[in-house]
Amino acid sequence: MSTLTYSPQAHAVALPLREVLPWAIFGGLLLMLAIYFIGAEQGAASLFKGMYVHEFVHDGRHLLGFPCH
Numbered sequence: 001m002s003t004l005t006y007s008p009q010a011h012a013v014a015l016p017l018r019e020v021l022p023w024a025i026f027g028g029l030l031l032m033l034a035i036y037f038i039g040a041e042q043g044a045a046s047l048f049k050g051m052y053v054h055e056f057v058h059d060g061r062h063l064l065g066f067p068c069h
Contacts, residue, residue: 039066 038057054061054068061068 038064 037053038060058068
């Protein structure tokens with residue numbers, strides 16, 4: 001019998017900032033939009049009339065600690 005062992009070697013992969021930066025900006029903008037709708041919509045800076053957005057994100061507001069009533 002042979003006693004061959006498999007030992008994989010991990011190599012670090014360099015990610016160029018030029019390729020990551022647009023995705024990081026896009027993700028940051030999505031995050032800011034989500035925080036706006038969860039935390040600030042239906043207040044002084046409301047974009048939509050009515051309580052539809054507030055009721056849609058109501059439980060998320062409480063989960064994240066934003067007061068709403």
